[in-house]
Amino acid sequence: xxxxxxxxxxxxxxxxxxxxxxxxxxxxxxxxxxxxxxxxxxxxxxxxxxxxxxxxxxxxxxxxxxxxxxxxxxxxxxxxxxxxxxxxxxxxxxxxxxxxxxxxxxxxxxxxxxxxxxxxxxxxxxxxxxxxxxxxxxxxxxxxxxxxxxxxxxxxxxxxxxxxxxxxxxxxxxxxxxxxxxxxxxxxxxxxxxxxxxxxxxxxxxxxxxxxxxxxxxxxxxxxxxxxxxxxxxxxxxxxxxxxxxxxxxxxxxxxxxxxxxxxxxxxxxx
Ligand SMILES: C[S@@+](CC[C@H](N)C(=O)[O-])C[C@H]1O[C@@H](n2cnc3c(N)ncnc32)[C@H](O)[C@@H]1O
Numbered sequence: 637x638x639x640x641x642x643x644x645x646x647x648x649x650x651x652x653x654x655x656x657x658x659x660x661x662x663x664x665x666x667x668x669x670x671x672x673x674x675x676x677x678x679x680x681x682x683x684x685x686x687x688x689x690x691x692x693x694x695x696x697x698x699x700x701x702x703x704x705x706x707x708x709x710x711x712x713x714x715x716x717x718x719x720x721x722x723x724x725x726x727x728x729x730x731x732x733x734x735x736x737x738x739x740x741x742x743x744x745x746x747x748x749x750x751x752x753x754x755x756x757x758x759x760x761x762x763x764x765x766x767x768x769x770x771x772x773x774x775x776x777x778x779x780x781x782x783x784x785x786x787x788x789x790x791x792x793x794x795x796x797x798x799x800x801x802x803x804x805x806x807x808x809x810x811x812x813x814x815x816x817x818x819x820x821x822x823x824x825x826x827x828x829x830x831x832x833x834x835x836x837x838x839x840x841x842x843x844x845x846x847x848x849x850x851x852x853x854x855x856x857x858x859x860x861x862x863x864x865x866x867x868x869x870x871x872x873x874x875x876x877x878x879x880x881x882x883x884x885x886x887x888x889x890x891x892x893x894x895x896x897x898x899x900x901x902x903x904x905x906x907x
Contacts, residue, residue, distance in 0.1 A: 639710045644813040646864050647711045652688045654860045659690035661853035666691055673778040673903045678702040679748040684769055685709055685755030689718030696727045704729045710736045737765050746774045753782040760814035763826045770830045773906045781902040785820025789841055790897035798882035806861055809870050820900030832904035840899040846887050854896055858883050
């Protein structure tokens with residue numbers, strides 16, 4: 637229960653819905669990266685920090701009934717949501733493991749692949765987590781990571797001081813809870829030290845208008861993020877409302893553009 641309260645973004649129903657929307661926005665990129673990493677039928681894949689498991693469900697389709705997805709997270713609420721969704725879809729190849737990724741032991745297995753998205757950014761010791769993932773992979777196993785490498789690329793044009801303030805406070809809050817939003821650029825080096833050969837490193841960053849479906853991804857985080865920052869005592873309700881109003885005004889202005897927060901895609905293979 638403590639974990640449910642401690643995790644900086646929260647595990648409430650609104651966050652479960654936001655993660656669903658976020659996965660819909662990123663689904664095609666994830667599927668494409670998994671294909672390039674060789675995730676295919678019959679493979680066993682770890683979903684490290686799976687959340688409510690929207691990616692785990694897609695991975696379960698990719699590996700099929702002869703494969704397996706091992707979904708790890710410390711949030712009981714998120715794992716319950718994933719188990720319920722697996723039952724609804726009749727999937728029998730998803731196994732959930734409730735685990736603190738910084739402390740608990742990984743299940744003893746030799747997986748063919750591992751996937752982690754927006755998880756290392758929340759770890760106090762992200763390199764140690766990568767080492768444990770490495771230990772759970774077969775030689776030749778592939779790891780696919782999507783993590784931010786430059787969160788502050790997230791901006792509006794015309795620029796909005798309120799939005800910049802929001803981005804700054806989000807980054808401060810993640811750092812105050814022990815994470816590092818811009819963990820992405822460290823990943824290829826750490827993977828090399830841990831015996832991986834990095835195959836691909838690719839920045840993913842878009843410039844979108846409010847009419848672009850991708851707009852809804854960062855936009856949804858403004859709503860839930862502001863409420864969470866008030867809950868955590870990082871913003872007053874009045875300041876949160878001012879930031880929300882400024883975002884709504886920017887969005888309504890003709891020709892408004894948004895640069896998305898920069899994500900790094902890394903694909904590496906263990907030697
Ligand atoms: C932003 S969510 C991303 C979820 C999922 N990977 C996705 O892409 O939708 C971060 C996840 O990391 C999990 N998490 C954070 N710290 C953790 C820890 N110490 N141990 C296990 N899971 C953790 C949270 O519970 C949450 O599910």
